[in-house]
Amino acid sequence: MPHAPEPDQDDLDTIAPPQPVFHVEQALLGALLLDPHRLDDVSGIAADSFSTAAHAALYCAITTLPRPDPAQHAKNTQWLDHVLATSREQARGLTASYLHTLVQVCPWPCHAPAYARMVEAEHARRRLQTAAERLVHAVHDASLPHPVQTALAEADALAAVVDDIANRFPPRAGALPRTTAPPPPAAPDPTEAVEEEQILLATATAYPSDIDAARWLLPDDLTLPLHAGLWQCLTTLARRHEPVDPVTVLWEAQQRGLLDHGSEPGEVLGILAEPAGSVEYWGERALQRSLLATAEHTGRRIKAYAGDPANTPFQLVVGARRALADIAAVRTRWQHTTEPLSCPPPRRRAAPTTRAGPPTTTAAHAARTTRATR
Incomplete structure (x- = not known):
């Protein structure tokens, strides 16, 4: 008999693992959340450059909200709260814990330009x-x-x-x-x-x-x-x-x-x-x-x-x-x-000179016309 999964068993094998660019996007967003001033070093991308709607919404919020004072940003999460609230208007599934994850998975915030180039x-x-x-x-x-x-x-x-x-x-x-x-x-x-x-x-x-x-x-x-x-x-x-x-x-x-x-x-x-x-x-x-x-x-x-x-x-x-x-x-x-290319009409050429012969009959002329138009 085929194996019947338990009611609480998740079929994780059917979920495709994220592509490398997903992790690159996480690193870039984490760098910008940690140091928003690094936006000055990022170019060539926009919100639609990201592979998921959640990442696109986060990048849009980061780039549209006024940047926080560096000293205040190091002491509190007020700016991050604004980013989360703004991005949730487009991606309601975002949570504060995911923003924390993004900051944690960023290896080096100073590598933000390289991450942006990969996303691009x-x-x-x-x-x-x-x-x-x-x-x-x-x-x-x-x-x-x-x-x-x-x-x-x-x-x-x-x-x-x-x-x-x-x-x-x-x-x-x-x-x-x-x-x-x-x-x-x-x-x-x-x-x-x-x-x-x-x-x-x-x-x-x-x-x-x-x-x-x-x-x-x-x-x-x-x-x-x-x-x-x-x-x-x-x-x-x-x-x-x-x-x-x-x-x-x-x-x-x-x-x-x-x-x-x-x-x-x-x-x-x-x-x-x-x-x-x-x-x-x-x-x-x-x-x-x-x-x-x-x-x-x-x-x-x-x-x-x-x-x-x-x-x-x-x-x-x-x-x-x-x-x-x-x-x-x-x-x-x-x-x-x-x-076809436009060109001037061809010049009229004089009719060729023919030797004298018997007069052309109507029947013969009609036969030639029929052959010419076939």
């Missing part, structure tokens, strides 16, 4: 983790009408946090995070992504003249290695001005070794057989997925770095900036796609 570093780590979580959440929020714009706004907010931490803790050369970065996330709807990429490849094969209009799309933007390789085949053939059709693309794929990993020729021909819409439209869809996937991966990387307390603020800044550079690269291509 831990707060920076929590801020970075929160900002990274917001970025990941924005990518997965299906209710957003404009997911890309929201994700980019959260990426900007995350970058602002990184810049602020860098100003407080200038990064050191070569100080990379020691935390292993998580693998890239899978596509949220791989079936939809695969189908749209197949249509993109088929449409580009049918209308190779439109490939140049989607030069901002890179092979790595596609979700499957086969699709990425086929897009590279298409762009290469178009750049060389070589014939483009399902057979020539299949041959180029063979030359690049794309059929060495289990892909059958019939499968490739099937992918390229059903064009629809425009290359730009499907390319933009693929680039949007790539941007959101990059944003999620960046958020998860930074979240993993910030979740490791062994990383210093210097390492967090370096690692976060490297991760954010991935978003910046995709973002630049996205802006070229959705926000």
Whole structure:
């Protein structure tokens, strides 16, 4: 039979021990309670820098109440009573005995600046983790009408946090995070992504003249290695001005070794057989997925770095900036796609001189117009 605990038995194993920063905060608060004038040596932190509501309330009271006369403070507890009364307005569970504990656990009050720097570093780590979580959440929020714009706004907010931490803790050369970065996330709807990429490849094969209009799309933007390789085949053939059709693309794929990993020729021909819409439209869809996937991966990387307390603020800044550079690269291509640069209208070119020939009939003109607008 399972062991049934006694009614008065406490399950202390379920209570997580306090983190090191909790003891640092205690030492700092104890130093300020013992010697309030040491506030002049403390900088870079505020009430929200502390990890618990009780500590935040105590720091707020210490910094807002008038400082006591040093001689009187050494003789009585009047100022401490005011601090307790003020802080209990925000944290009612505080007691006089806890203030006494804070004073007792402070090793050296003169080390208050060092304790404050530690509190500031831990707060920076929590801020970075929160900002990274917001970025990941924005990518997965299906209710957003404009997911890309929201994700980019959260990426900007995350970058602002990184810049602020860098100003407080200038990064050191070569100080990379020691935390292993998580693998890239899978596509949220791989079936939809695969189908749209197949249509993109088929449409580009049918209308190779439109490939140049989607030069901002890179092979790595596609979700499957086969699709990425086929897009590279298409762009290469178009750049060389070589014939483009399902057979020539299949041959180029063979030359690049794309059929060495289990892909059958019939499968490739099937992918390229059903064009629809425009290359730009499907390319933009693929680039949007790539941007959101990059944003999620960046958020998860930074979240993993910030979740490791062994990383210093210097390492967090370096690692976060490297991760954010991935978003910046995709973002630049996205802006070229959705926000084309304004430029003067092209000059009208004279119509090319043609040799005399039979008059163009209405039927022939209509046929050419139909082909041109396909």
